[in-house]
Amino acid sequence: MKVVVLCRKLEGMPANGFDRYSHDLVENLSKLPEVEIILPNQTPSLDIRSYGSVASPLYYDIFLPIATILRGRMRGDVFHAVTDGQAVVFPWLKGKKILTMHHVDKPPPIGVKEKIFRIFYGFGTRMGVEHADMIICISEQTKKEIQEAYGVEDSRLCIINHSVSSRFQQLPDVKKERVVGYLGALKNRKNLEFMIRTAAAYKKMYPDNKVIFSKCGEGPENGRLKSLTAQLALDDTIEFRGKIPDDELVNTYNSFKLFCLPSLQEGFGLPVIEAERCGVPVLTIADAMIPEEVVTAATKCRDEEDMAAKIHLLLDDETAYQEAVEKSLKHSQIFSPECTAKQTLEVYQKVLGRS
Numbered sequence: 001m002k003v004v005v006l007c008r009k010l011e012g013m014p015a016n017g018f019d020r021y022s023h024d025l026v027e028n029l030s031k032l033p034e035v036e037i038i039l040p041n042q043t044p045s046l047d048i049r050s051y052g053s054v055a056s057p058l059y060y061d062i063f064l065p066i067a068t069i070l071r072g073r074m075r076g077d078v079f080h081a082v083t084d085g086q087a088v089v090f091p092w093l094k095g096k097k098i099l100t101m102h103h104v105d106k107p108p109p110i111g112v113k114e115k116i117f118r119i120f121y122g123f124g125t126r127m128g129v130e131h132a133d134m135i136i137c138i139s140e141q142t143k144k145e146i147q148e149a150y151g152v153e154d155s156r157l158c159i160i161n162h163s164v165s166s167r168f169q170q171l172p173d174v175k176k177e178r179v180v181g182y183l184g185a186l187k188n189r190k191n192l193e194f195m196i197r198t199a200a201a202y203k204k205m206y207p208d209n210k211v212i213f214s215k216c217g218e219g220p221e222n223g224r225l226k227s228l229t230a231q232l233a234l235d236d237t238i239e240f241r242g243k244i245p246d247d248e249l250v251n252t253y254n255s256f257k258l259f260c261l262p263s264l265q266e267g268f269g270l271p272v273i274e275a276e277r278c279g280v281p282v283l284t285i286a287d288a289m290i291p292e293e294v295v296t297a298a299t300k301c302r303d304e305e306d307m308a309a310k311i312h313l314l315l316d317d318e319t320a321y322q323e324a325v326e327k328s329l330k331h332s333q334i335f336s337p338e339c340t341a342k343q344t345l346e347v348y349q350k351v352l353g354r355s
Contacts, residue, residue: 001034001037001074001077001078001348001351001352001354002036002038002075002077002078003029003035003036003037003038003076003077003078003079003080003348004038004039004040004063004075004078004079004080004087004095005022005025005026005029005037005038005075005080005082006040006041006061006079006080006081006082006087006089007019007022007026007039007041007082007083007086007288008022008041008050008051008060008061009041009044009050009060010022010023010026010039010042011050012246013245013246014246014249015030015049015050015051015052016051016185017102017162017268017270018051018082018083018102019050019051020165020270021082021100021102021162021172022082024163024165024235024337025082025337025340025341025344027337028337028338028340028341029341029344031198031338031341032341032342032345033166034345034349035345035348036106038076040064040065040068040073040074041060041064041065041068042104044059044060044064046059048049048060050105050228054113054116054117057085057117057121058120058122061085061086061088061089061120061124062088062089062337064336065086065089066089066092069089069092069093069107074093075095076095077095077096077098077348077352078095078098078348078352079093079095079096079097079098080097080098080099080100080348080350081097081098081099081100081124081128081132081343082100083100083101083102083121083124084099084101084121084122084124085120085121085129086124086126087099087124087125087127087131087132088120088123088124088126088127089127090128090130090131090132091127091131096134096351096352097131097132097133097134098132098133098134098135098136098347098348098349098351099128099129099132099134099136100135100136100138100304101128101135101136101138101142101146101267102138102142102267102268103138103145103265103266103267103268103340104142104145104146104148104149104267105118105121105189106265106289106317107188107189107222107264107265107295108188110187110188110220110221111220113220113275114187114220117302120340122236125150127277129146129150129152132156133351134156134157134158134216134350135152135156135157135158136158136159136160136344136347136353137157137158137159138160138161138162138267138268139159139161139162139267139268139291139293139294140159140291140292140293141267141289141290141291141292141302142159142267142268142291143157143159145267149273158347160292160340160343160344160347161268161276161293161335161340162268162270162273162335162340163337163338163340164270164273164274164277164332164335164337165337166337167250168249168273168274168277168278169250169252169277169278170254170277170278170279170329171250171254171278172317173249174254174255175281176211176254176256176257177212177255178209178210178211178213178215178257178315179212179255179256179257179258180195180199180211180212180213180214180215180256180257180258180259180260180283180311181213181214181215181216181252181253181255181258181259181260181275181280182195182215182216182217182258182259182260182262183212183216183217183244183249183252183253183271183274183275184216184217184218184261184262184271185217185218185219186215186217186218186219186221186222186225187219187220187221188220188221188261189264189265190219190221190262191262191263191264191288192215192221192225192262192287193225193228194262194285194304194307195213195215195260195262196213196225196228196229196232196234196238197232197304198213198260198304198307198308198311199211199213199232199234199237200232200234200304201237201304201305201307201308202237202308202311202312203234203237204323205240205305205308206308206312209312209315209316211237211311211315211327212237212238212239213234213237213238213239213335214238214239214241214256214316215238215239215240215241215261216241216242216243216244216252217242217243217244218242218243222240223242233304245250249252250278253274253275253278253280254278254280256280257280257314257315258280258281258282258283258311258314258315259271259272259275259280259281259282259283260282260283260284260307261282261284261290261298262284262285262288263284263288263290264285264288264289265288265289265290265310266288266289266290266291266294267291268291268294269284269290269291269294269295272290272294272295272298273285273294273332273335274329275328276297276328276331276332277329277332279325279328279329280325280328281298281299281314281321281324281325281327281328282295282297282298282299282328283298283299283300283307283310283311284298284299284300284301285300285301285307286300286301286302288346293310296331297324297327297328297330297331299314299324299333
């Protein structure tokens, strides 16, 4: 079967979770003899970044695919939009249509740029929900959110979890320091103020124990978070390392002793599994909207003081730490990219009536 994967330009290093999903999906579907992959957005005439620019969604999700459709070069048995944005062109496509939905945005957007993106993706979601033959939800939580927000019937929804590449693995030669790390975007939904206040609580509760809280990423909250760090006199405790290049991700995860994901909401929470694959125990917030199947092995914390206490336990009790490492490694193995590709193929076959 011919499968047209609607995604941004697949360059060497994935820019974010959506991009990594696209890379892994295309790579592993290409290994299946039943599938011929067609990628229409890979030879842009303009030098526009795949992600991070206000022009990115307009160019890659509207202009390029519509130009390809008008030239009669967008032909396939199945059209798979890897995010809501790519579903904008669904009304103009002839063939079975699949949409992968990662989450339903709930926190209000911060700043003009995020508001523009939210309007665009909201339109794409409406097109996808209306025209998709099947919607792939990356978690049980995402499925529930879609049903509550859009009333999509159960027969058009299925669940295929995200997967993590086998390149994420333990690297015994990488030295681990007493570092609690975060890796991802610095935006409101990630709730990184919680991590800063956890650092303040830890410093107050255990003044003789040195721990570094490392934030790796960029985003609209960067300035505010640095100001809060200075206000709480935590410049010697919190470091801002900026965005980590893709080829340094595995080493960076391995350098952490613990990983913290303080998000209030995640459609999946890919960094949880990436960290666990690298043998790094994860801390999350107990009442956060993160799929339970993702945080099964994580240490859940009620508040900043509780997280500080659990950080202290894991860092200073070697038995407790090793138990958390083993639990994390075992849990992470179930998220295989090969399995995700095979399950996705089954969805294609189902909508084509070939199952």
